[in-house]
Amino acid sequence: MTYIIEQQLLTITQNNLISKSLVIAHESGNLNNTGSLSLENEIAYMKRMAQKNGSFTSHWVGGGGRIVQIAQTGKIQYGAGKYANPHVYAQVELARTSNPDWFKKDYVAYVWLLKKLAAEAGIPNTLNTGTSLASKGIKTHHWISSNLGGTTHTDPDAYLMQHSISLNQFARDLSSTTQKEVLSPSSPTKSNHLHHIVVKGDSLWSIAKKYHTTLTWLKTINQLSSETILIGQRLIISTNSSNATPLSQFAIIKTIQKTLGIKQDGLFGPVTKQSLISLLQKKIGSKSDGYWGPESASKMRILKNGFSGWDVYVVQAFLTGNYHLNLDTPDKHYGPKTTEAVKQFQLSFKLLADGITGPKTYQKLFG
Structure with a gap:
């Protein structure tokens, strides 16, 4: 090898x-x-x-x-x-x-x-x-x-x-x-991330658009302090498994949009995010305006392994759609996979990485 x-x-x-x-x-x-x-x-x-x-x-x-x-x-x-x-x-x-x-x-x-x-x-x-x-x-x-x-x-x-x-x-x-x-590996040379090599004409914005992700996520996952990138630079696009492709992420977002009853364009943009927040607000009895604020935050329960519900679904949708963490299609069940994804998210934002979704994690995720 x-x-x-x-x-x-x-x-x-x-x-x-x-x-x-x-x-x-x-x-x-x-x-x-x-x-x-x-x-x-x-x-x-x-x-x-x-x-x-x-x-x-x-x-x-x-x-x-x-x-x-x-x-x-x-x-x-x-x-x-x-x-x-x-x-x-x-x-x-x-x-x-x-x-x-x-x-x-x-x-x-x-x-x-x-x-x-x-x-x-x-x-x-x-x-x-x-x-x-x-x-x-x-x-x-x-x-x-x-x-x-x-x-x-x-x-x-x-x-x-x-x-x-x-x-x-x-x-x-x-x-x-x-x-x-030595311990037998399983394809050890294959990366468990999706990557993009920067070529002439690329910008961080164009790369984000190509892979249906966001500038914020690309900067976070690649530890970038600005939007400056260099030709030949190797950028991490997502933390999906090695056999994942941008289309798989695209399909998951379309499934989320179908659940929400909105246009299925596969892009995790403002309309999708606001629709998810609005869905969450309806379920918790908050004003349904699609914008995260103190009123909605005050009515959220603290989520952890074993919980189920639409609040779990929206958390999963944001982790998957906005941050490309490997959760597959949201299923409303807060299991080990969701716990690990929350930990990864918390680490990226320098929060306590306990895998529990509480006020500070909600604010970073939805704010």
Whole structure:
């Protein structure tokens, strides 16, 4: 299995190494960032830190088997403390996920990349051997803390164990001679997102129109502070599964519009949004004007797993139509899929990601 390594290199100066003795295995350690955008969120954060002379590593793995390189290998990266950094050829971070299938894909890609980088550096693909720099190979961040110092992190041990991967298993997988000996992936090179590569003449508005989405969503999901985009830039369009297409989203919106009894154009525009809010207002006994306000907000119940009703339907419709979260056609039942979509939405807007739809989530969703 060969992976595509996406290049998103930082425009910073990296100093020369003293030696190429180590490759380090990390994980993000971010308990609150486990949704479908965890990889993108972590990369965006690390890029900001690197520009401020903070810590950074060379690679990230996540998103269901994606690999992204953000810094040069064979140059100093600042991710493992002052004693290790000058001797580290590459440092690899693993983004967290709450999706077991995604973890399997991430783990296989993680192992593949660590082995590849060790081969490039000309060091053994053994894990945590020895107690000093003289023992070249792949090391966990925990090994660095225990043997070299300069850092106190203990990753990725606990996160791997959460997914039933012991350090002994990790070591065996790194030393295996064939990919089949590692956890079997399911098409790990396929992204679980719909993407668009920016070409000449594109604008964020034209891309939003093409994929029946909004400027706000594109800016949110791609961590954009403005509407400026560059030719060749890779934009995430939606977090649907890899076999989804814009037409599937189009069809879902048309189904929503059919339920509302309005024109079925497949576009989640102002008329559709106002009709959904109006439907919700009728169900809760609020003034039915199609505009979200304090009166409507005061009459909403707090939604969570197990609830059903038209209020759930409208929440699902907005998550699916306006934010392209993977919920399929709204069904009025607040189950695990809706809970996860709400968590993803909450993370995107820096809300408490508990999967419960309360006043603050309603305001961001409908306001």
